[in-house]
Each structure stands twice: as C-alpha cells, then as structure tokens.
Amino acid sequence: MSQSAVTDPLALPAFVIAIVAGCAAVASLTWNIVAWAWSGPRVRVRTHVSWEDDAQTVAAYIWNKGRAAVDVVAAEVHRDGWQDQPSIPLLGVDEPGLPFRLEPGSSVVFETRFWPEGAYFGAAWYQAQVTLANGDTRKSTRERAGGAHLT
8 A cells, every 4th residue: 555545534624623713713803893893983863854833843863873982063954955055053952962972872862943934944855964073974864854734
C-alpha cells in the first residue's frame, strides 16, 4: 500500500469543525456591526393631519428607537410649495418645549394649528422635519391633508 493512498481519519471532522467555526465568526462579526449601528439614537418621525373646530391640526409624532438619548432642537412643518413660504415651527404638546431630550424608547408630540385665513391651511400635503442636536435631520413621509373639512 502506497503512502499517498492513506488518509487521515480526522481530516473530515476537522474540515467540518473549521466550516462551523468560520460561520460562527461571520455571524458574530455581523451581529457586532448591527449592534454598533443600533447603539446610537434612531429617531423616527410621523406626520398626522386632523380637523378640529374648522381648524387643521398638523402633529408630528417623534420617537427614539435607539439605545442613546438625543436632543430635539427644532421641529417644523412644510407643505406643498414650501420653498416659496417659510416653514412653520411645531410646538410641544404637554411638554416644556425645545430643546427636548428624547430618551431611548421615549416619544413626544409636537403640533400646530392652521386656520382658514392662513397660507398653510388646506395644503395638499404636510411633512414634519426634526433637527437633532447631533446635526442630523429627520423627515416624515408626506401626509395628505384629505381635502376640505365639512361639519
């Protein structure tokens, strides 16, 4: 029997263990990258438009899904054609105002009312924009106003 025909009986188990160890290392590296990305603040914004007493209320729901706190330093609302008009600041609901410290897992609501006499009343869509203390800005998706309110 020649020397080249003899194989090591532990070669296959060692190869399988090496593949499993490599997969575990890749999974661990991937999890560490995801955990690092999630370690900071992850702020989300949603706009809601409603009608109350012949006025239009635009509210921005802001929440922090991340693992670190962040300050909200500005909140404003834009409308269709907003480049021609100044943005309108949003005011806190049951909160002291801006800047507002948004802790991990917490949320806050900022809102404003538009009356029929104003330029922002009855726009086709509204969008909230939030500026954070770390310099990032977050925008909501455009919320359609839903047309005129009939009582």
